[in-house]
Amino acid sequence: MTKLQGKTALVTGGSRGIGRAISLRLAADGARVAVHYGSNEVAAKQTIADIEAAGGEAFAVRADLAAEDAARNLWAAFDEQADGLDILVNNAGIGKHQPLADVTPEWFDELFAVNAKAPFFLIQQGLSRLRDGGRIINIGSGVTRIAFPADTAYSMTKGALNTLTLALAKELGPRGITVNTVAPGIIETEMNGWLADPAAATAAAAYSTFNRVGQPADVADVVAFVASDDARWVSGQYVDATGGSQL
Template identity: 75%
Template sequence: MSRTALVTGGSRGIGRSIALRLARDGVRVAVHYGGNEVAAKQTVDDIRAAGGDAFALGADLGAAGAVERLWSEYDVHADGLDILVNNAGTGKQQSLAEVTPDWFDRLFAVNAKAPFFLVQQGLSRLRDGGRIVNVGSGVTRVAFPQDIVYAMTKGALNTLTLALAKELGPRGITVNTVAPGIVETEMNGWLADPAAASAAAAYSAFGRIGQPDDIADVVAFFASGQARWITGQWIDVSGGSLL
């Protein structure tokens, strides 16, 4: 029986690369999107064109009742789950003084609350021996006051990983976090500035900016049987940034 994965935020950027990579491994992929249905359908079409299987699911994870609606729609398409990738996230660089209560609540709703309840409500669907991969961030390894709330939400995700790994171990379910550094995606549109891109590349030991496939390949490893003896781990996938 082929495995089925749900990739949140799977229509663009890192999530799209993860969806495509898992599909190449023979996994059936539920491609979640927050608002860009066109991009999600394109990702599904690309997976199918390559011989894989996928379907799209839409839900604004920052809205009330979104998790329940997402799982209800998922159940229409699939019977059970093998891999959950909590990739969806939002953020923009804001200093402490710029943060409003509404923005604070929005970031925690999408980046921390949604993954928690996706797991809570998804456990009845997740098969024994399954995989949960949380997409964190390298900003939890260094001081990052330029986006303090975003960093806080990713820190919460790290703690969630540890607790879930302990709780779900008896079922053979692994839970790990991959933590990207600066990756060339729409979310990091500021990289279009050559000077900014050059400065960002200099952070990495390799002298370049990360690409979505750099992250997707590591997620695919954690989603595979080869990672069966690894759980509760936070893995830096930043190209050796700020060593």
């Protein structure tokens, strides 16, 4: 497939989980992919190796998204290897099941730094690099659609992305840039290690109308559509990719 031939994409948190699947899929569609990672260089190198083995192109960029100068550092690393951008996927995120009473100010600040502040400033500082007709895709979460008290603080960070998507779609429309949120449900990744418990996995599967837990590729395929020219008339949208969870 060559829908994205000649395009350059940046996927934050692109070395593992959903981000890895997105990196692989965009590369398969022809994009040259910048695979961002925070600390796991081995995972990033493996993702790049897998892309190249399949005939695609990719390179790594490292930046700690919790750092005060995260956006500047990431774009500096990107600029060393690319001269412009067509697709920005804000996928990187942190989280853990934690009820309201257990959330500390320190954890709250870190959550917002990585999940909301970093995407905001990556976009702000990346707009000069993003070509007209480009794509910004924020990876949200189904927990912004349903009440999920076990993840209140995390849900707030993803809700912020939904609002960011809406405002930016209006602002960037004149440049032909689309901005959308793709919201996964429960996906089998390292971040959801609790799914290793068979009873927990069965309960999680019951959320979806398909009675199964989602896979990273389920989300990556939706992102690939939103990134393509086929989605040129779609902007400012919350695209539910939860497998019909909690309908």
